[in-house]
Amino acid sequence: MGVPMARRLAAAGHDVTTWRRGAGVSPAAAVEGADLVITMLSDPAAVREVLTAALPGLRPGATVAEMSTIGPEAVRELRALLPAGVGLVDAPVLGSVGPAAEGALTVLAGGDGDDVARCREVLSVFGTVRELGPLGAGAAMKLAVMNALVPAQVLLAETLAYGEAHGVDREALSDVLALTPLGALAERLRVPAAETRYSLAHAAKDLELGAWEGASVAGAARARLQEARAAGLGERDLTAIAGHVAVSPAGTRAVPLNLATVPATNGMYSHAVRAGDTLYVSGVAAFDEHGEIVGEGSxxxxxxxxxxxxxxxxxxxxxxxxxxxFIRTYLTDMDARAEHGAVRRKYITGTPPASTTVEVSRLFMPGLLLEVDLIVALPSRVTPGGR
Structure with missing residues (x-):
């Protein structure tokens, strides 16, 4: 997305400096002296990493337009990260690589009115700018929209799989779907795109960021996409989900889950693994995305x-x-179990689950006082043609 957007800015007469990870020059050097800094990156961790490295080069009075899809919580974290004298606008976009090249994106802008006004002319180069309210409003709107559009495409993939399982001609079904309000999305799945316009991995990430308790439809779509990503389809276009669902009904494998909203693993384990309707959660400990202890000594x-x-x-x-x-808790000091229990009772109310608590001499990182792993019973999912 960043490449066609940068080309449009240059064609519009703006003085543009581009930077990408691995470019050999520091982000601080790239942004030095800039009035407006635009970020278009893959996820919240990447945005935090790049802007943290860029801080020494940001001049007072500059504005950062964050155009990635990272969610409102990450936007608020960026506001706390940036100096008070640097403005921040969250401005994710609706549209893919083609509309980016044509200047036909929809820019969802949130932020202080003065900050938005300073960058509105530049944002207009990318397409239509919608001013949505205070900081975080654009990021929230983007995830709200994706929580509808992405599950709809997964639903259509399952619809095609259902038809195939029941002898319905795929082309005929696509023709009929084209007559419905879902017609435009159905056309996308008729022939999955050879070129990646919106990757399946990014779609899964967007639903992970937009997760909220009670979102059953989006949650089921997220699980489907996570399965497809685990099967190696992450870099394919989202429309590849149609072929994956047709040959791989849900619940037939153990699916590793690694969430963008949870501190990254070291590559030796996944946050959790879903096997059918059971979720196995790896030991959770108190460290942040930088590997630093949270609440040391407490x-x-x-x-x-x-x-x-x-x-x-x-x-x-x-x-x-x-x-x-089932919940299992490892404590380095059993005498502190009352402190832990008081917190646990805030979250686990009513009749408690099966539970084991043990004392250990140490955990994997010095300073950690506890680690908790879980087994969770999940809502059932219906497979194509199943009951």
Missing amino acids: MAAQSEHVYQVIGRILADQGAGFGDIA
């Missing part, structure tokens, strides 16, 4: 962080704390 603070992370993992799969079947 069992209560570390417990709070752990249960917040667990809540995100559960919400991603359409579950809640009431769906936990």
Whole structure:
């Protein structure tokens, strides 16, 4: 997306400096002296990393237009990261590579009115600018829209799979779908795109960022996309989901889950694995995305962080704390179990799940006081032609 957007800016007469990871020059050097800095990156972690590195080069009075899809929480984190004298506008877009080249994107802008006004002319080069309100409004709007558009395409993929399983001609079904309000989306799936316009991995990431408790339809679509990503289709266009669903009904494999809203793993494990309607959650401990201890020395603070992370993992799969079947807690000091228990009871209410608590001499990172792993019973999913 960034390449055609940069070309449009240059063609419109703007003085443009481009930077991408691995370019050999620091982000700070790239943004030095710029009035407006635009970021278009893959996920919240990438945006935080790049803007943190760019901080020494940002001049007072500059404005950052964050155009990636990262969600409102990450936008608020960026506001806290940036100096007070640097403006911030969240301006994710609707549209893919083709509309980006044509200047036909829809820009969803949120932020202080003065900040938006300073960059509106530049944002207009990319397409139609919609001013949506205070900082974070654009990011929230983008995820709200994707929570409708992406599951709709997964639903259509399952519709085609259902038809195939019941002897319905695929082309005839596509023709009939084209007559319905879903016609435009159905046409996209008729022949999956050879060129990646909107990757399946990015679609899965967008639904992970937009996860909220009770989002059953989006949650089911997210699980489908996570399965397809685990099967190696992440870099393919989202329309590849049609072929994946046709040959691979849900629930036939163990699906690793790694959430953008949870601190990254070291590559040796996944946050959780879904096997059918059971979720196995890896040990959750109190460290942040930079690998730093959260709440060092405090069992209560570390417990709070752990249960917040667990809540995100559960919400991603359409579950809640009431769906936990088994919980196992490792404490480095059993005398502190009352502090941990007080926090746990805030999240796990009513009749408790099966549970084991043990004391250990140490955990994998010095300073960690507890680690919690889980087994969770998830809502059932219906496979094509199943009951």
